[in-house]
Amino acid sequence: MNEFELIERLTPGLPTNPSVIVGSGHDCAVVDVGLADRFLLLKTDAIVEGVHFTRETEPERVGRKALARCLSDVAAMAGLPAHALITIGLPRDFDVTFIERLYAGIGKLAVQHGVAIVGGETTTSPERIFISVALTGSVSKNRYTLRSGAKPGDAIFVTGHLGGSILGKHLDFEPRLAEARWLMEHFAIHAMMDLSDGLAGDLRHLLKAGKVGAELLAIAIPVSRAAKQKVRSALGGDGAIDAELDLSRPALLAALTDGEDFELLFTLASRDAVPLLDAWKKQFPKLKLSCIGKITAGNALTIRDQQGVRPLTVHGYTHFA
Amino acid sequence: MNEFELIERLTPGLPTNPSVIVGSGHDCAVVDVGLADRFLLLKTDAIVEGVHFTRETEPERVGRKALARCLSDVAAMAGLPAHALITIGLPRDFDVTFIERLYAGIGKLAVQHGVAIVGGETTTSPERIFISVALTGSVSKNRYTLRSGAKPGDAIFVTGHLGGSILGKHLDFEPRLAEARWLMEHFAIHAMMDLSDGLAGDLRHLLKAGKVGAELLAIAIPVSRAAKQKVRSALGGDGAIDAELDLSRPALLAALTDGEDFELLFTLASRDAVPLLDAWKKQFPKLKLSCIGKITAGNALTIRDQQGVRPLTVHGYTHFA
Numbered sequence: 001m002n003e004f005e006l007i008e009r010l011t012p013g014l015p016t017n018p019s020v021i022v023g024s025g026h027d028c029a030v031v032d033v034g035l036a037d038r039f040l041l042l043k044t045d046a047i048v049e050g051v052h053f054t055r056e057t058e059p060e061r062v063g064r065k066a067l068a069r070c071l072s073d074v075a076a077m078a079g080l081p082a083h084a085l086i087t088i089g090l091p092r093d094f095d096v097t098f099i100e101r102l103y104a105g106i107g108k109l110a111v112q113h114g115v116a117i118v119g120g121e122t123t124t125s126p127e128r129i130f131i132s133v134a135l136t137g138s139v140s141k142n143r144y145t146l147r148s149g150a151k152p153g154d155a156i157f158v159t160g161h162l163g164g165s166i167l168g169k170h171l172d173f174e175p176r177l178a179e180a181r182w183l184m185e186h187f188a189i190h191a192m193m194d195l196s197d198g199l200a201g202d203l204r205h206l207l208k209a210g211k212v213g214a215e216l217l218a219i220a221i222p223v224s225r226a227a228k229q230k231v232r233s234a235l236g237g238d239g240a241i242d243a244e245l246d247l248s249r250p251a252l253l254a255a256l257t258d259g260e261d262f263e264l265l266f267t268l269a270s271r272d273a274v275p276l277l278d279a280w281k282k283q284f285p286k287l288k289l290s291c292i293g294k295i296t297a298g299n300a301l302t303i304r305d306q307q308g309v310r311p312l313t314v315h316g317y318t319h320f321a
Numbered sequence: 322m323n324e325f326e327l328i329e330r331l332t333p334g335l336p337t338n339p340s341v342i343v344g345s346g347h348d349c350a351v352v353d354v355g356l357a358d359r360f361l362l363l364k365t366d367a368i369v370e371g372v373h374f375t376r377e378t379e380p381e382r383v384g385r386k387a388l389a390r391c392l393s394d395v396a397a398m399a400g401l402p403a404h405a406l407i408t409i410g411l412p413r414d415f416d417v418t419f420i421e422r423l424y425a426g427i428g429k430l431a432v433q434h435g436v437a438i439v440g441g442e443t444t445t446s447p448e449r450i451f452i453s454v455a456l457t458g459s460v461s462k463n464r465y466t467l468r469s470g471a472k473p474g475d476a477i478f479v480t481g482h483l484g485g486s487i488l489g490k491h492l493d494f495e496p497r498l499a500e501a502r503w504l505m506e507h508f509a510i511h512a513m514m515d516l517s518d519g520l521a522g523d524l525r526h527l528l529k530a531g532k533v534g535a536e537l538l539a540i541a542i543p544v545s546r547a548a549k550q551k552v553r554s555a556l557g558g559d560g561a562i563d564a565e566l567d568l569s570r571p572a573l574l575a576a577l578t579d580g581e582d583f584e585l586l587f588t589l590a591s592r593d594a595v596p597l598l599d600a601w602k603k604q605f606p607k608l609k610l611s612c613i614g615k616i617t618a619g620n621a622l623t624i625r626d627q628q629g630v631r632p633l634t635v636h637g638y639t640h641f642a
Contacts, residue, residue: 001417003443009417010424014438015431019403029439031404033459035355044365044406044442044455051445082340083352085365087453096322096330103331110336117335118350121365122324124372127448132408134365134455138354 004205025209026146027076027193028137039144041079041137043070049128053171059098061171062131063105069196070135071113071175072262076194078145078184079137081177083118084110087132089125102131113177143184145192145266150210154190154267154295157276160288162199162263163255164226170260180264182283187276192266200256200314202265204301216293216312218252218305227254257314267295325526346530347467348397348514349458360465362400362458364391370449374492380419382492383452384426390517391456392434392496393583397515399466399505400458402498404439405431408453410446423452434498464505466513466587471531475511475588475616478597481609483520483584484548484576491581501585503604508597513587521577521635523586525622537614537633539573539626548575578635588616 001009011024021039022030028041047053047069053062067084074081086106090099110117115135150156159176176194183189191210195202199221207214231250268276273291280289293304303312322330332345342360343351349362368374368390374383388405395402407427411420431438436456471477480497497515504510512531516523520542528535552571589597594612601610614625624633 017437020437024440044408046408087367116338116341119345132453
């Protein structure tokens with residue numbers, strides 16, 4: 001049983017109350033605490049030594065990553081982050097300097113996004129450091145995004161470049177908070193999520209939530225330089241640029257299945273696609289935005305390349321797989 | 322460096338923002354999200370296999386404990402809990418039934434207190450299961466309690482019986498939510514916290530926060546039956562009741578230093594002490610309430626017994642000690 005099957009099995013029995021607008025199944029929970037115009041967002045996430053970072057990783061980057069993952073989930077709802085709490089499990093012989101540097105990394109990113117660190121808890125974790133972050137945020141009651149809501153005919157977009165995150169981006173990615181809020185303010189976004197487990201896997205969640213299918217366009221997937229680099233290393237290549245063409249297919253696979261891209265995946269009506277691309281270029285000239293396919297009726301996920309259209313069979317990253 | 326020294330070293334550098342009423346250093350953070358009459362409470366906490374429970378512990382009780390610890394912190398602020406998120410780290414070969422039963426334990430307690438479980442996250446933790454809970458709650462803006470605020474002359478109270486929690490109460494304790502709100506509604510509570518690391522250690526935190534000292538009365542400390550039982554077992558006794566007198570001192574030590582009592586510790590003006598005891602007996606006839614000493618000027622923590630007054634040198638539980 002993988003993590004998604006587990007969550008699906010556990011979710012129906014969870015207690016709720018009238019303040020819950022959206023419970024589990026989206027990037028954040030959405031709750032009504034009684035404010036006139038805003039809902040509260042709630043998110044928790046953890047990273048574990050040896051799984052999400054190693055003891056050799058610079059501690060500032062470990063701390064940064066722990067918070068950035070949650071920030072990316074708030075971005076996925078077009079939210080504004082507010083407060084974070086940090087729970088950290090440490091071996092008994094922990095290195096104080098490591099922890100101070102880790103907190104410095106958390107703190108620096110928190111300041112950038114106006115987030116207050118309002119509490120912490122330490123506990124014993126003999127073999128591995130883990131860091132669990134809880135984050136609050138808020139969204140306008142009539143302007144937030146969910147994973148559900150994609151409609152047949154919608155254009156599918158993704159920010160940035162995908163794949164090869166393990167070479168560094170998994171630590172240093174920028175949560176797309178400003179971009180998501182701008183999108184929501186200027187366009188009718190139908191569905192949005194952040195990419196944490198790889199496009200092929202995450203898109204399936206978005207399709208399932210919206211009860212729709214999708215057709216991706218292989219040539220439009222923004223394959224990252226790191227994805228190509230990763231493939232080149234794996235094949236023992238010498239890194240020459242002219243090798244890129246030959247490697248296009250394995251690199252595409254990496255872009256589809258590698259986890260921890262932390263880019264935004266969203267859909268909107270196809271008539272808005274060109275206006276969006278024009279406005280985006282002016283607003284965020286340094287960040288690529290790609291239309292990678294379209295939402296279809298039914299529930300199939302397919303990919304179109306030079307050979308035609310075929311089912312996309314690959315999946316993203318799962319724990320316990 | 323123990324956990325308290327670590328937290329003290331990290332806390333001053335943490336980023337804040339204008340919505341933060343109380344950051345770290347109390348049982349929950351208190352933040353202003355813009356409601357007219359209430360503040361939001363935020364708390365996070367984790368339990369780790371082999372530290373807070375074993376793989377032999379009934380999973381329902383493990384789940385219950387994970388949530389109950391956070392509920393106890395909301396109780397310490399006289400708050401009302403609202404939403405919980407669960408992050409769980411699991412070995413790759415995890416037992417689905419264990420996890421389902423664990424969630425059943427969380428869910429049952431959540432229902433009892435009107436708490437919605439609004440999200441979850443699973444991740445890999447190869448050697449040990451850990452469960453991190455994030456909890457929100459709320460308090461009236463003019464009726465909540467902090468650790469600070471104790472005044473010289475205050476009477477010091479504690480609910481329930483202390484010590485020996487390891488024999489079972491650490492799993493099955495009742496978070497004192499209703500009791501704390503009742504206290505705050507009917508009496509001018511000066512300072513309150515929950516007992517998680519043992520009276521001797523936790524009281525020091527309350528004294529430090531209030532810049533005061535305290536004198537405890539040894540005979541008034543409500544030593545639990547479990548504390549006596551624990552001592553009896555440790556001494557290889559036969560459990561005869563008449564052994565209790567001889568064991569009074571080691572059992573008192575357990576009551577002062579054992580962790581995970583999860584009772585309320587609070588102070589109020591000494592003139593309110595008798596009215597409180599009278600009203601409490603009517604309201605909560607089954608739960609003992611004990612006046613265990615008084616707050617003093619200065620910063621000394623002393624204990625009075627038949628031999629006189631002497632400094633209390635024992636401490637509570639600390640991780641990494």
